[in-house]
Amino acid sequence: MSQEDRQRWNDKHQQASASREASSFLRSLADQLPSTGRALDLAGGAGHDACWLAQRGLDVTLVDLSDVALAQAEGLARDAGVSLTRLRLDLETDAPPPGPFDLVVCLNYLWRPLLAAVPPLLAPGGLFVFAQPTRRNLQRHPHPSARFLLEEGELPTLLQGLQSLSLTEDWTDAGRHEARVVAQKLQQVP
Structure with a gap:
């Protein structure tokens, strides 16, 4: 991404409401997610999901492009009494x-090449949680634009090296049409 993209995300995070909580999708998976070990939150923004994961006992690394979002995540973590590793990276x-x-x-x-990089990041048995709107979302919402939307049925083709534990494409309670997956890296056979 360019410096212009970074500035656009900084502006977006500067104007965002600070009262958001962790994703309802992520929270709905609480019983399936590990409560110990290492977690990576990719493009995690202001850290709402990362802080929730840290509060559950995970050692969390938050990655985002926006300096503003990472500073907000630092404050949120401090307020929550948790520690986060924060990295500014252009994914x-x-x-x-x-x-x-x-x-x-x-x-x-959504950066399709990033999905191919996920399996090597996971420990055997590790979980990948992903959600992104599909093109059908444009029936009700002008954003995100088509450039940032999955084609319907595309997500399974992007999950090479992972076993899907649950995969849905539907309208969410929040009124967005999303593809959502919980996938697992297969255990290595000794």
């Missing part, structure tokens, strides 16, 4: 931090 040009991670979360960010 379109920079490699994600090395694993292995027990959990990788990527919500509302």
